[in-house]
Amino acid sequence: MAEPTRPSDGMHPLDVMAPIDAETRRTMLRYMLVARAIDDEASLLQNQGALDLWLPCRGQEAAQVGSATAIGDEAVIFPSYREHAVAVQRGIDGVSLVAQWAGRTFCGWDPHRHRFFPYTLVLATQALHGVGYAIGRRLQNMPETVVIYIGDGATSEGDMSEAMNLAAVESAAVLFICQNNGWAISKPSHEQMATSIAERANGFGLRSWSIAADDPDDTYLACLAARRYVEAEQAPALIELRATRVRGHTTSDPHRTYRDPNELAVAQTYDPVAAYREKLYAAGVVDEQWLDAVEAQAGVARRQLLEAFAK
Amino acid sequence: MTMTRPMSLAESLNEALGELMEDDPSVVLIGQDIGRLGGVFRVTKGLLNRFGAGRVRDAILAESSIVGQAIGMALSGLKPVCEIQFDGFVYLAMNQIVTQAARMTTRWNDQIALNLVVRVPVGGGIRAVEHHSESNEALFAHIPGLHVAYPSCPADAAAMLKYSCALGSPVIFFEPKRLYWNRKQQPRLGSESDSPVGARIVRRGSDVTVVGFGALLEEVLMAADRLADRVDADVIDLRWIAPMDTDTVLESVARTGRLLVVHEAVKFGGIGAEVVATVAERCGHRLKAPPRRLAPPRQVYPPADYEDDYLIDVADIVSAIEEMCG
Numbered sequence: 349m350a351e352p353t354r355p356s357d358g359m360h361p362l363d364v365m366a367p368i369d370a371e372t373r374r375t376m377l378r379y380m381l382v383a384r385a386i387d388d389e390a391s392l393l394q395n396q397g398a399l400d401l402w403l404p405c406r407g408q409e410a411a412q413v414g415s416a417t418a419i420g421d422e423a424v425i426f427p428s429y430r431e432h433a434v435a436v437q438r439g440i441d442g443v444s445l446v447a448q449w450a451g452r453t454f455c456g457w458d459p460h461r462h463r464f465f466p467y468t469l470v471l472a473t474q475a476l477h478g479v480g481y482a483i484g485r486r487l488q489n490m491p492e493t494v495v496i497y498i499g500d501g502a503t504s505e506g507d508m509s510e511a512m513n514l515a516a517v518e519s520a521a522v523l524f525i526c527q528n529n530g531w532a533i534s535k536p537s538h539e540q541m542a543t544s545i546a547e548r549a550n551g552f553g554l555r556s557w558s559i560a561a562d563d564p565d566d567t568y569l570a571c572l573a574a575r576r577y578v579e580a581e582q583a584p585a586l587i588e589l590r591a592t593r594v595r596g597h598t599t600s601d602p603h604r605t606y607r608d609p610n611e612l613a614v615a616q617t618y619d620p621v622a623a624y625r626e627k628l629y630a631a632g633v634v635d636e637q638w639l640d641a642v643e644a645q646a647g648v649a650r651r652q653l654l655e656a657f658a659k
Numbered sequence: 660m661t662m663t664r665p666m667s668l669a670e671s672l673n674e675a676l677g678e679l680m681e682d683d684p685s686v687v688l689i690g691q692d693i694g695r696l697g698g699v700f701r702v703t704k705g706l707l708n709r710f711g712a713g714r715v716r717d718a719i720l721a722e723s724s725i726v727g728q729a730i731g732m733a734l735s736g737l738k739p740v741c742e743i744q745f746d747g748f749v750y751l752a753m754n755q756i757v758t759q760a761a762r763m764t765t766r767w768n769d770q771i772a773l774n775l776v777v778r779v780p781v782g783g784g785i786r787a788v789e790h791h792s793e794s795n796e797a798l799f800a801h802i803p804g805l806h807v808a809y810p811s812c813p814a815d816a817a818a819m820l821k822y823s824c825a826l827g828s829p830v831i832f833f834e835p836k837r838l839y840w841n842r843k844q845q846p847r848l849g850s851e852s853d854s855p856v857g858a859r860i861v862r863r864g865s866d867v868t869v870v871g872f873g874a875l876l877e878e879v880l881m882a883a884d885r886l887a888d889r890v891d892a893d894v895i896d897l898r899w900i901a902p903m904d905t906d907t908v909l910e911s912v913a914r915t916g917r918l919l920v921v922h923e924a925v926k927f928g929g930i931g932a933e934v935v936a937t938v939a940e941r942c943g944h945r946l947k948a949p950p951r952r953l954a955p956p957r958q959v960y961p962p963a964d965y966e967d968d969y970l971i972d973v974a975d976i977v978s979a980i981e982e983m984c985g
Binding site: 475 | 685687713714719721723724727728729730731732733734735736737754755758759762765766767768770
């Protein structure tokens with residue numbers, strides 16, 4: 349197993365650097381493969397006109413599955429709109445996940461049952477909801493950990509700054525998970541901010557870390573440390589997960605028109621799902637039989653999408 | 660026996676908030692300077708001492724934070740009542756109100772109730788500085804998913820606030836600043852509205868229907884009294900701007916054949932246009948005269964020295980009614 353990336357401040361009081369058990373790693377790979385199947389099939393369905401739009405998460409699976417595994421089943425999640433692998437991990441099936449992109453609903457799942465709230469398309473608004481929710485539960489003596497997913501572009505919105513400040517002032521038990529895929533549609537992150545997201549969070553009084561989220565093991569351990577910090581200290585934190593955007597912002601986004609061909613070519617060779625599959629196979633954590641069984645499960649997810657949406 | 664002094668709007672709302680909090684521990688207040696100071700208009704005076712800082716929450720100076728966190732609190736099971744300090748600052752929370760609060764129950768497939776009140780002191784006539792005299796109710800009335808309350812007197816405001824607090828759907832609750840400390844009130848019919856969200860006939864008449872709401876209803880009633888020997892005006896207090904009880908207006912216009920709508924916000928694209936259009940569509944054939952709106956022109960609210968010219972006054976309303984009934 350690769351040496352996990354330590355939180356950037358290197359001063360974490362909690363030891364989460366224990367080895368990850370094989371079952372957890374298999375579970376992460378399974379979610380990655382199923383999420384990939386849904387993501388691919390949804391992109392194809394959109395290409396055929398069966399979906400109105402799809403927002404691919406390809407390249408962000410390690411960030412999503414690693415963080416979701418660290419979060420576990422208990423915390424309430426306020427997602428942005430691209431956390432498909434997190435949704436899958438919370439038990440939301442592909443058909444429910446895709447329904448809103450076919451114009452059938454604004455939310456295809458039961459947010460309470462899955463403890464995964466509806467996707468929010470006006471950026472960063474959910475950050476304030478999440479902080480308010482955490483304060484509200486505490487006021488009712490029923491504290492819950494809240495996890496807010498946010499993208500790098502959304503951190504430019506005023507609501508994100510307000511949410512970080514409010515969380516810090518209120519010492520709300522909120523973990524902000526920022527997936528930085530390097531792009532806010534066509535504007536690269538380095539043109540979006542002069543500091544890093546983690547640095548900014550720190551300025552508001554949040555504990556923060558920034559890691560490369562290429563591998564679910566590393567991501568899991570770093571996010572577990574972050575979650576434990578939030579729960580132990582009952583204070584907010586932010587972890588920036590640096591990921592790669594392989595596809596366009598959406599299926600309607602002609603990203604070749606603005607991405608440097610070389611940068612894009614490198615991005616398109618990037619596949620955290622294949623890398624993790626190879627890693628676990630080489631380590632003997634999974635075998636052909638296991639992979640076949642999971643591929644069959646992924647196939648079922650694809651077929652369900654075709655049955656529900658193909659025209 | 661001692662005469663009880665009539666309550667002002669601020670006192671009535673203060674009492675209502677206290678009762679709401681007493682009766683329901685899930686009611687919390689969030690707003691700038693509402694705790695230690697008791698609010699810039701003292702509507703929350705004394706509540707911090709009674710209910711503590713957990714439930715009377717002095718907010719960070721950020722309106723989007725106030726409404727955004729309140730949405731999250733409502734999702735967590737609380738019934739937040741927010742205070743925006745002045746009408747002109749509600750725009751900072753507009754995104755949270757319009758794209759989030761108003762749509763939340765629909766987005767959740769109606770699986771949730773969103774108990775959320777946003778109290779907004781509204782209107783001019785108090786010699787306030789820029790941004791402190793706005794009348795922006797039409798902006799909110801246009802947004803599906805929002806209830807817009809606009810009470811015209813202390814007792815009704817308290818009843819409407821209590822109704823709003825547990826409605827399960829977000830309410831923008833306008834409080835006319837001119838009434839906060841005003842204890843004089845024109846006499847009104849004691850008729851209760853059939854529905855808690857219904858309009859109310861506050862003066863019976865047969866010659867003209869005059870529709871108003873908020874602080875300006877006082878001027879409407881004064882004008883009606885001034886004309887009483889010549890014109891018999893039916894005066895309707897809309898109470899709720901959205902959803903709007905147009906049936907009460909239509910029934911009245913069917914009797915009187917004339918309609919005047921009076922409001923403090925600019926005429927263009929305002930509530931008056933909605934009332935007039937509804938009457939034109941649904942009982943135009945009963946009209947004896949063209950329906951009319953009386954409201955300020957589409958101009959920025961002026962500096963205090965000029966606000967008396969800008970605002971609709973009793974004389975303006977008297978003239979309009981006389982012209983319509985002449």
